[in-house]
Amino acid sequence: MNNRKIFDRGIRNISGCGLVGMINKNGVKVGGEIIKKSVTLLNDRGNGLGAGYAAYGIYPEYKDLYAFHLMYDSKKSLDETEEYLKKNCIIENKEMIPINPKAINNSHPILKRYFLQPGLNTNESIHETGKIEEDEQIVRIVMNINEHIEGAYVFSSGKNMGAFKGVGFPSEIADFFKIDEYEGYIWVGHTRFPTNTPGWWGGAHPFTLLDWAIIHNGEISSYGINKRYLEMFGYKLTLMTDTEVVTYLLDLLIRKHKLSIKTACTILAPPFWKDIDKCDNPDNNYLKKLRMVYGSASLNGPFAIFFAHKRGLVGFNDRVKLRPLVIGTKDESVFMSNEQSEIYVLCETPDRVWTPKASDPVIVSLNENVN
């Protein structure tokens, strides 16, 4: 299964990525033009081997359905996937994802989206629907397609949100997916410079599962440990890029283990033992337990990670700050990036701009009265 080929997958290159994120806490939507403009300024942090966006609030007419974005190598993988989806889901609508193929210089997979809910249509379903939660059914469906159907990848599976990504520079991918036609209250955008994993369509950021969308600059050198740990919980790591583990770790810690976002971040970037052991640390017992229980979920290596979900956006760094992270605010909006100049692209006159401390997550949530 792992030797499947989909576009440019064997290419390797060296260096760093660019990240941009924004949220309006009142749920006010903005068009994709601004995020395209800001990620494009980071062009030189990428090398054209991957760019992508995720936006929240883009499918209000289907807001109660899971929006699946699929990429297919071939008609065969499409047919096989649709067969599988028919058996395991109720598909309310499906359509090709609107694209402008002239925007990119390379070939692209077949890109199609489905608005669906999980559910038995025939007796052939391999899932025990009804006994498990909808979200969990969706995760299993995504894992099954990504693992077992050759040439098919689910690259977005949340409600009222979507990821759009591929091989190209950020402006090319934005034009390819007509990003400026979407409006979202949370946006993340990424330009990729693949370091030690291939640049291919599925390997572009964001990495998503349900409504999690993760973008990352750096390198998760604990990938092997994290992968084996996640596999114990049924996650299938098929995308051949380190960032994938972050998506599933957050899903595991926050959705399944019901931990807070803050705690999940502490697990991913835990304090050093020397700091936990300081006797004036009132949390040292708790932190010790977290490190002991979730040791295999901690991330090693340099990173700045942004993760979005339907009610918020979080940005955080590795423990020794080996990647940059800048935050800006303006009224009810929060902006995040690798580079301060980006903040000023997103907002000419921010109220405040600062760089958070290493491993100190900046957690932004929608205001409580926002639906």
Place this chain on the structure above:
Amino acid sequence: MKMIEIDAKGIYYRDLNRLIRKKIKEGNKEIYLKNVKGQYYICDGIRGDDIKVIIEGIPGNDLGAFMDGPTVILKSNGQDNIGNTMTSGKIIVNGIAGDVCGYAMRGGKLFIKEDAGYRIGIHMKGYKDKKPIIIIGGKAGDFLGEYMAGGILILLGLTAKDNEPIVGDYLGTGMHGGVLYIRGIVDKSKCGKEVEIKNLNKGDKKILEKLITEFCEDFSLNFNEIMSKEFIKLIPKSSRPYGALYAK
């Protein structure tokens, strides 16, 4: 010759830097850059003690890297790697600065008005008349002066609230030359094992007073207020901490 203005809006970094070099070559001594937004490598490697560049906007990473002589006045905040491997000249940042500023600096001055990020002044070095100087008016992150081999690094912590620490962890780790002056108290557990904390002697005070005077002039700050608090100094215990690492 009067100051010339360059509107950097929408200009790609390579074209902008080419333009700056061209203007200097044409004999311009003062350049005013406006609408700078994220362009990398501004003023990198430019030479001439009589050149002055004023920047409005946020320049991209590596501002003034390898610079030899000019004065750069940044009117607002800066990003990462300002003054990277700079040889001489002066960079004044009227706001906050990002990570790894003054990396391997070998001469010149870098004055940052407010907070600076992680790894400021790592591996800065001095030789004979070349003595790099960094002054940070605000707080600094971890690894300040890591592997420092020469020069002077001063941290004032003027933006710290109440008892907030003004510097992060791993201060001066691996330091084997130069001196770090810090305004206030430093927790020994935050320092690298290669450094020792000392009180200032007369010579130190003279150096400090001269540099702080210049810093105060650049940013219109109150000298007496800054000097009213005690400073400590951090120096390396040895100039060759690992000299015997492979010898035994």
